[in-house]
Amino acid sequence: MKTLMHCLCLLIGIALPLQADEANPLAGQIWDVSNEQFVAFGTMLEGIQSKAYILIGERHGRAAHQGREAFVIGALAEAGRYPTIAFEMLSEAQDSIVSGYRRDNPEYALGLAVPLKWYDSNWPAWSFYQPVFDVAFATKAEIVGADLNEVEQNAVATREISEAELTSPSLAYYEAQMSKAHCNLIEPERARELARIQMARDAHMAEILKAKKHHRDGIVLVVGSAHVRKNVGIPKHLPTQDTVVIALKESAQSLQTFEAAPQQVITGPLTDFDYIWFTPEIDETSLCDRIGTIE
Numbered sequence: 001m002k003t004l005m006h007c008l009c010l011l012i013g014i015a016l017p018l019q020a021d022e023a024n025p026l027a028g029q030i031w032d033v034s035n036e037q038f039v040a041f042g043t044m045l046e047g048i049q050s051k052a053y054i055l056i057g058e059r060h061g062r063a064a065h066q067g068r069e070a071f072v073i074g075a076l077a078e079a080g081r082y083p084t085i086a087f088e089m090l091s092e093a094q095d096s097i098v099s100g101y102r103r104d105n106p107e108y109a110l111g112l113a114v115p116l117k118w119y120d121s122n123w124p125a126w127s128f129y130q131p132v133f134d135v136a137f138a139t140k141a142e143i144v145g146a147d148l149n150e151v152e153q154n155a156v157a158t159r160e161i162s163e164a165e166l167t168s169p170s171l172a173y174y175e176a177q178m179s180k181a182h183c184n185l186i187e188p189e190r191a192r193e194l195a196r197i198q199m200a201r202d203a204h205m206a207e208i209l210k211a212k213k214h215h216r217d218g219i220v221l222v223v224g225s226a227h228v229r230k231n232v233g234i235p236k237h238l239p240t241q242d243t244v245v246i247a248l249k250e251s252a253q254s255l256q257t258f259e260a261a262p263q264q265v266i267t268g269p270l271t272d273f274d275y276i277w278f279t280p281e282i283d284e285t286s287l288c289d290r291i292g293t294i295e
Contacts, residue, residue, distance in 0.1 A: 025255050026265075027280040033270050044246070044275050045075050052218040052242040053209055054083065055234060057225030057273075061124025064279040065248040069222050070131040072246070077139040081217045085136045086209060088201075088223040089123045090116070090145030091152075098143050109133035132222060144212045146205040146221060148197075156200040157193040165196060170232040174198040177226055183288035202227055206237030225249070229272035247273040252281040 032039045032047070048054055056072060058065040076083060090098070097115050105111060112133060113119065113126035123129070136143050148156075165171055174195035179186060186194075205221065213219045227233045228245045235243050251258070251265050258265045266276065 024252060024280050026251050026253055026258055026278045029255065029278050031258075031270075031276040031278070033273055033275065039275075041075070044277075045072075045079065047274070048072075048244045048246070049076060049079055049081055051244040052213055053238050053244070054218065054220045055228045055243065055245045056220065056222055057228035057245065057247045058222065059248065059250060060224055061128050062248075062250070062279065062282065063128055066128050066132055066222075068248055068277060068279070069220075070135040073132065073135045073139065073141070073220060076220075077135075082139055082141055083217045084142040084144060084212050084214065084219040085132070086144045086146040086205070086212060086219055086221045087129075087132075088147050088205065088221070088227070089121070089129065090143075091147045091149040092145045092208060093149050094145045095143075098145075102137070102143075107137065109137045129222075142212070142214075144208065146208045146223070148201050148204050152204075153197050153201070156197050159196075161192075161196065165199065168199065168232075170199050170202070170236075171195055173229070173232040174226075198227075202234045203237055206234050209234075209238065229268065231269070231272060233272075244275075245273045246275045246277060248277050248279060250281040251278050252283075 029038050030041060030044050031037075032044070054072075054076075056069050058069065073083075073085060094116060098112065101112050101115050109130055113130075118126045133143070171192070175188070175191045178194040178198070179188075179191045182191075205223065205227070209219050209221060221234070223234070225247050228235065228247060230236065230245060235245055249266065253265045262270055270276070
C-alpha cells in the first residue's frame with residue numbers, strides 16, 4: 001500500500017496545481033453550490049466520498065481538467081474508496097480490449113492507446129487522458145466504457161422521434177449546444193438529430209453507471225461538462241440522493257466578479273452542479289473564429 005500511495009502522490013503532484021494562479025485567482029478555487037461558498041479540496045472530498053455516482057464534467061483535452069480527475073480518483077483511494085472508473089471516451093464494446101491489455105500489462109497504462117486505436121478516434125491526444133488511466137491502474141480500479149458506439153449513435157438519428165423526446169427540456173438544450181458547436185452553420189433538422197443522439201448517450205451512460213456500480217465504492221464518470229447538468233443531462237436518469245456532480249470550468253474572471261455576479265462566469269443554473277472547480281482559461285482561437293476569418 002505504501003508503494004501504491006507513493007505512486008499516486010507522484011502522479012498527483014505532477015498533474016495538479018492546487019493553488020490558484022496569481023494572475024487568475026479564481027483558478028484553483030472550488031465553489032460549493034449548495035452552501036454558496038468556496039471550500040478546500042478536503043471539504044469537497046468529504047462531500048463526495050459517500051456518493052454512489054460521482055460525475056466529473058470536463059472540457060475535453062484540457063490537461064488541468066484531466067489532472068484534476070486523476071487527483072480525485074487518487075484522493076478517493078487514499079480515503080479508502082476504490083470506485084469503478086467509467087469513461088465517455090470509451091464504449092462498452094471496448095471493455096474487453098481494456099481488460100485484455102491489463103491482463104498482460106497490469107501496472108502500466110501507457111500502451112493501452114494502441115489496442116484502443118485512440119489515435120483513430122475523435123478524442124484529444126492520449127497524453128491528456130493517460131494520467132487518469134495511470135491512477136486507475138495504480139488503484140486497481142475497474143475501467144469501463146460508458147458511451148454508445150458509433151453504430152448505435154447513428155441508429156438513434158434515424159429512429160422516429162418520440163413524444164417524450166419532443167417535450168423534454170434536454171432537446172432544446174442540446175439543439176442549442178449542437179448548433180453552437182457547429183458554429184451555427186448546420187440546419188435545425190441536423191441540430192435536432194445530433195441533440196437526440198446526445199440525449200440517447202446520456203440515458204445510456206446512466207444505465208451503464210447503474211449496471212457497473214458493483215460494490216459499495218460506487219463509480220466515477222469522466223465525461224464532458226455538457227452532460228452533467230442535473231436538469232437536462234445524465235444526472236436526471238440517476239437517483240438524486242446518490243449522485244454528486246463536479247463541474248470543471250475554465251475562467252479568466254476574478255474572484256470578485258464571480259462572487260458579485262456568478263452568471264457572468266457560469267452560464268445556466270449553478271444548481272445544475274454540486275461543486276464547480278475552476279481552472280485557468282486557455283486563450284486560443286476557436287474553430288468558429290477561424291472560419292469567420294476565411295475570405
